Amino acid sequence: MKAFAQLFLSLDETNKTNEKVKVLKDYLTAVPDTDKMHMLALFADRLPKRQINSTLVRNWAIEASGIPVWLFEESYHVVGDLAETMTLLMPQSINSSSKTLTEWIAEINSLADKTEEEKKTWLLNSWAVLDSQERFVFNKLLTGGFRVGVSQNLVIKALSEISGIEAPILTHRIMGNWQPETYQYSQLIQEKDDSDDISRPYPFFLAYPVQETSEKQKSAEELKDSLGDASEWQAEWKWDGIRAQMIKRNGRIFIWSRGEDLATDKFPELHPFLNDLPDGTVIDGEILSFKNGLPMPFNVLQTRIGRKNLNKKILEESPVAVIAYDCLEYMGEDVRYKTQTERRLILEGLQSATSFPQIFNISALIPFSSWEELSTIREQSRAMIAEGIMLKRKSAHYQVGRRRGDWWKWKIDPLSVDAVMIYAQKGHGRRADLYTDYTFAVWDGDKLVPFAKAYSGLTDQEINKVDYFVKRNTLEKFGPVRTVKPELVFEIGFEGINKSSRHKSGIALRFPRILRWRHDKPKEEADTLESLKALLGE
Amino acid sequence: MARQSLLEFTDKGIYCSKGKFYIDPWKPVDDAVITHAHADHAYFGNKHYLAHHFSKEVLLYRLGDIQLQTVAYGEKVMKNGVEISLHPAGHVIGSAQVRVEYQGEVWVVSGDYKVEDDGISTPFEPIRCNHFISECTFGMPVYKWKPQIQVFNDINSWSCNNLQHGLATVLVGYSLGKAQRILQNLDLSNGKVYTHGVIENTNEALRRNGILLNPTERITSDTAKDEVRKGIIIAPPSSVGSPWMRKFQPYSFGYCSGWMAIRGAKRRRAADRGFVLSDHADWDGLISAIDATGCESVYLTHGYTASFTRYLNEIGFDAHEVHTLYGNDEDPGITEEAPAFSGNESASPQPSPLERELDSGANQVPSFGEDLGEAEAGGSA
Numbered sequence: 001m002k003a004f005a006q007l008f009l010s011l012d013e014t015n016k017t018n019e020k021v022k023v024l025k026d027y028l029t030a031v032p033d034t035d036k037m038h039m040l041a042l043f044a045d046r047l048p049k050r051q052i053n054s055t056l057v058r059n060w061a062i063e064a065s066g067i068p069v070w071l072f073e074e075s076y077h078v079v080g081d082l083a084e085t086m087t088l089l090m091p092q093s094i095n096s097s098s099k100t101l102t103e104w105i106a107e108i109n110s111l112a113d114k115t116e117e118e119k120k121t122w123l124l125n126s127w128a129v130l131d132s133q134e135r136f137v138f139n140k141l142l143t144g145g146f147r148v149g150v151s152q153n154l155v156i157k158a159l160s161e162i163s164g165i166e167a168p169i170l171t172h173r174i175m176g177n178w179q180p181e182t183y184q185y186s187q188l189i190q191e192k193d194d195s196d197d198i199s200r201p202y203p204f205f206l207a208y209p210v211q212e213t214s215e216k217q218k219s220a221e222e223l224k225d226s227l228g229d230a231s232e233w234q235a236e237w238k239w240d241g242i243r244a245q246m247i248k249r250n251g252r253i254f255i256w257s258r259g260e261d262l263a264t265d266k267f268p269e270l271h272p273f274l275n276d277l278p279d280g281t282v283i284d285g286e287i288l289s290f291k292n293g294l295p296m297p298f299n300v301l302q303t304r305i306g307r308k309n310l311n312k313k314i315l316e317e318s319p320v321a322v323i324a325y326d327c328l329e330y331m332g333e334d335v336r337y338k339t340q341t342e343r344r345l346i347l348e349g350l351q352s353a354t355s356f357p358q359i360f361n362i363s364a365l366i367p368f369s370s371w372e373e374l375s376t377i378r379e380q381s382r383a384m385i386a387e388g389i390m391l392k393r394k395s396a397h398y399q400v401g402r403r404r405g406d407w408w409k410w411k412i413d414p415l416s417v418d419a420v421m422i423y424a425q426k427g428h429g430r431r432a433d434l435y436t437d438y439t440f441a442v443w444d445g446d447k448l449v450p451f452a453k454a455y456s457g458l459t460d461q462e463i464n465k466v467d468y469f470v471k472r473n474t475l476e477k478f479g480p481v482r483t484v485k486p487e488l489v490f491e492i493g494f495e496g497i498n499k500s501s502r503h504k505s506g507i508a509l510r511f512p513r514i515l516r517w518r519h520d521k522p523k524e525e526a527d528t529l530e531s532l533k534a535l536l537g538e
Numbered sequence: 539m540a541r542q543s544l545l546e547f548t549d550k551g552i553y554c555s556k557g558k559f560y561i562d563p564w565k566p567v568d569d570a571v572i573t574h575a576h577a578d579h580a581y582f583g584n585k586h587y588l589a590h591h592f593s594k595e596v597l598l599y600r601l602g603d604i605q606l607q608t609v610a611y612g613e614k615v616m617k618n619g620v621e622i623s624l625h626p627a628g629h630v631i632g633s634a635q636v637r638v639e640y641q642g643e644v645w646v647v648s649g650d651y652k653v654e655d656d657g658i659s660t661p662f663e664p665i666r667c668n669h670f671i672s673e674c675t676f677g678m679p680v681y682k683w684k685p686q687i688q689v690f691n692d693i694n695s696w697s698c699n700n701l702q703h704g705l706a707t708v709l710v711g712y713s714l715g716k717a718q719r720i721l722q723n724l725d726l727s728n729g730k731v732y733t734h735g736v737i738e739n740t741n742e743a744l745r746r747n748g749i750l751l752n753p754t755e756r757i758t759s760d761t762a763k764d765e766v767r768k769g770i771i772i773a774p775p776s777s778v779g780s781p782w783m784r785k786f787q788p789y790s791f792g793y794c795s796g797w798m799a800i801r802g803a804k805r806r807r808a809a810d811r812g813f814v815l816s817d818h819a820d821w822d823g824l825i826s827a828i829d830a831t832g833c834e835s836v837y838l839t840h841g842y843t844a845s846f847t848r849y850l851n852e853i854g855f856d857a858h859e860v861h862t863l864y865g866n867d868e869d870p871g872i873t874e875e876a877p878a879f880s881g882n883e884s885a886s887p888q889p890s891p892l893e894r895e896l897d898s899g900a901n902q903v904p905s906f907g908e909d910l911g912e913a914e915a916g917g918s919a
Contacts, residue, residue, distance in 0.1 A: 432801075460806070
């Protein structure tokens with residue numbers, strides 16, 4: 001564990017990519033192979049299952065630190081990270097332990113069938129032998145909030161440099177169903193893949209935004225300059241659903257979401273079409289709610305995400321279907337090396353053979369002959385229930401991860417509204433102890449009605465100024481939330497708006513964020529609920 | 539309240555009506571007693587100043603031509619029958635607690651203080667009193683400092699490592715206090731110390747005051763960059779990310795501040811290294827210092843006042859939260875050294891030298907003048 005804690009500390013101590021890769025390589029060469037695999041699992045977001053619920057961990061930490069509960073809570077708001085708060089508040093340990101990361105994780109996993117009292121004894125004893133840096137990563141493991149500030153790509157890069165296996169191959173090998181307890185490092189770095197995991201998906205190819213931010217629109221002219229001739233590109237609508245990879249191998253089907261969650265059971269409507277596919281097929285596409293053959297807005301789909309049990313009502317109200325846009329494996333062969341156009345032909349072939357054409361849709365190509373024309377077509381995105389347009393180079397292979405060059409997303413401008421900040425709350429992580437999370441309101445008659453929360457969009461300097469304002473203009477405190485004097489006006493951008501019975505305002509926004517601070521607007525000139533509702537388009 | 543307190547909290551600062559003087563006033567007054575020369579405690583515009591000998595040159599440098607009387611620690615000064623004396627606060631060179639006595643009643647105003655001996659400021663001494671007015675910048679239990687020797691071991695091995703890897707070493711800390719503390723505790727065998735102009739101005743003022751500091755060289759446009767890169771650079775927070783600092787690339791920059799105890803604050807600064815080094819007392823330091831005064835009641839002026847006051851009351855102190863304009867409140871997003879004049883036109887007929895040299899970037903603070911409503915609401919004690 002000491003080596004792992006040191007790794008975490010060293011990664012924290014540099015902002016430079018090369019330095020981080022070096023630190024990762026030093027770690028990987030120094031630790032046993034089992035630790036390598038556990039480290040890889042942690043960096044690939046595969047935490048050990050949570051064996052003690054975090055309320056208990058928190059309560060026992062409060063006990064160990066000997067301070068009142070309220071002071072612990074306030075400390076948490078200052079620190080903005082539970083694992084770190086617990087670490088800072090506990091007394092220094094006197095003893096130490098030489099257990100490896102593998103051994104600690106095995107101990108955590110063995111807690112599953114222990115009583116609460118046994119768990120507590122184990123936890124207090126564990127804290128007592130860890131120094132503060134070890135305690136911090138240990139608490140992260142326990143509470144499941146493992147964010148490292150290092151992308152999986154960097155770890156893969158380090159691993160690739162050490163093992164001599166190419167990064168895309170390693171990225172692919174750590175997709176799918178594997179456990180650090182059983183998947184061995186020697187298997188991972190073999191020249192030839194001998195994995196028998198038939199569920200394993202391919203790494204997703206992700207598009208780069210054409211415009212870095214929604215405020216910096218690109219003209220057709222600029223597109224021509226950067227992307228070249230329009231005839232080299234295919235265009236599709238950018239669908240707003242759940243990106244998924246659908247697999248049929250050896251008579252079995254698997255559905256993976258982009259977050260690498262196996263979601264096969266969540267979409268029973270898709271099973272017949274998947275079972276109908278030939279063996280050795282992998283399709284990339286978007287899962288959306290459909291009604292009468294037309295996609296529905298994301299909020300309809302949202303009602304069934306996260307549900308453990310899909311009852312009949314939900315299946316009826318929000319039935320899903322697929323809009324497929326790529327084929328990654330065909331007849332058992334990895335076809336990612338083929339061009340976009342070739343893969344498209346394969347996909348069309350599969351789709352034309354399906355017995356379930358209402359479930360297995362294909363993302364239509366948008367015919368266009370110039371960027372100007374496409375730019376005009378893009379204006380219809382909202383009417384198409386699309387987020388904009390996807391551009392794919394006809395000659396491109398299917399690549400790994402987010403790459404510049406061959407896949408671009410050209411989103412539509414966000415909708416926007418001017419709103420007044422009325423509540424503020426402290427942020428987390430690097431925004432700890434600063435008021436960075438705001439609630440915004442619009443006018444309903446002479447009252448301000450809250451309608452959205454937004455966290456992002458301001459510069460650090462603006463955040464400091466808003467923070468300063470909040471601290472000096474607090475009207476009331478409700479736990480961590482402060483009611484502030486309504487005065488500051490911000491332009492809030494969002495992707496969509498829907499009716500909501502759960503919100504006071506009667507509406508819910510999709511992806512609200514701060515576009516800019518309207519220093520020029522007094523609060524009286526903020527928008528009204530009426531004008532927001534007009535955007536509902538009904 | 540049956541009778542007027544010896545010290546009270548007004549919209550101009552801490553006031554003694556019997557002695558007709560203010561302590562660290564933030565609006566111009568006739569008679570000001572100054573705990574230390576930081577901008578949020580020593581404002582421009584008072585008619586008469588009283589401070590410690592060691593603050594003399596820095597105050598003159600920062601505030602220009604002021605009418606200033608300086609005294610030694612423990613020396614007694616009478617003002618309208620009220621006895622005043624200054625006592626070491628250990629915060630920065632020349633920093634003092636102000637002891638005020640009248641008819642057997644004793645009040646002490648801490649200013650800013652730390653309890654650890656930093657090897658350069660006269661170490662903090664607890665003063666017995668009836669009423670103690672204390673800061674609590676780091677009044678949360680997550681702030682616990684390590685002995686400075688450990689921190690400087692880390693700093694010295696980091697700077698040694700930088701040298702081996704061809705990186706310039708830049709240490710960031712505020713110009714009065716942290717900069718000299720760093721300077722006096724660095725391992726000078728790692729290289730010569732170069733300073734940013736703001737810091738060297740303060741160093742020069744201190745040297746005029748007879749303070750012995752390790753040798754430093756001011757960085758000017760003529761200084762050979764390659765030489766500087768082999769040494770150790772001490773720079774103020776305002777220089778972070780400035781073109782001035784970028785000249786020394788590639789470098790590793792270490793930020794020395796108590797706020798570095800929190801990972802989020804450190805990440806926000808994007809410092810290569812955060813060294814937890816503060817000139818304020820930590821949680822345990824505050825409680826032990828307050829306890830050592832044997833005071834009947836304690837007033838918390840700046841920092842995490844609400845939480846700290848509540849805790850002190852729970853463990854048996856008679857604690858009160860008061861509102862002042864000291865410190866940056868609880869704001870780690872802004873440097874520890876508040877540019878007190880920015881935006882406050884009424885109190886600032888001319889910018890301080892500090893202000894003039896500051897980059898307008900990261901350290902802009904909205905007007906301090908807006909806070910008077912809260913200061914009034916804080917009421918008298």
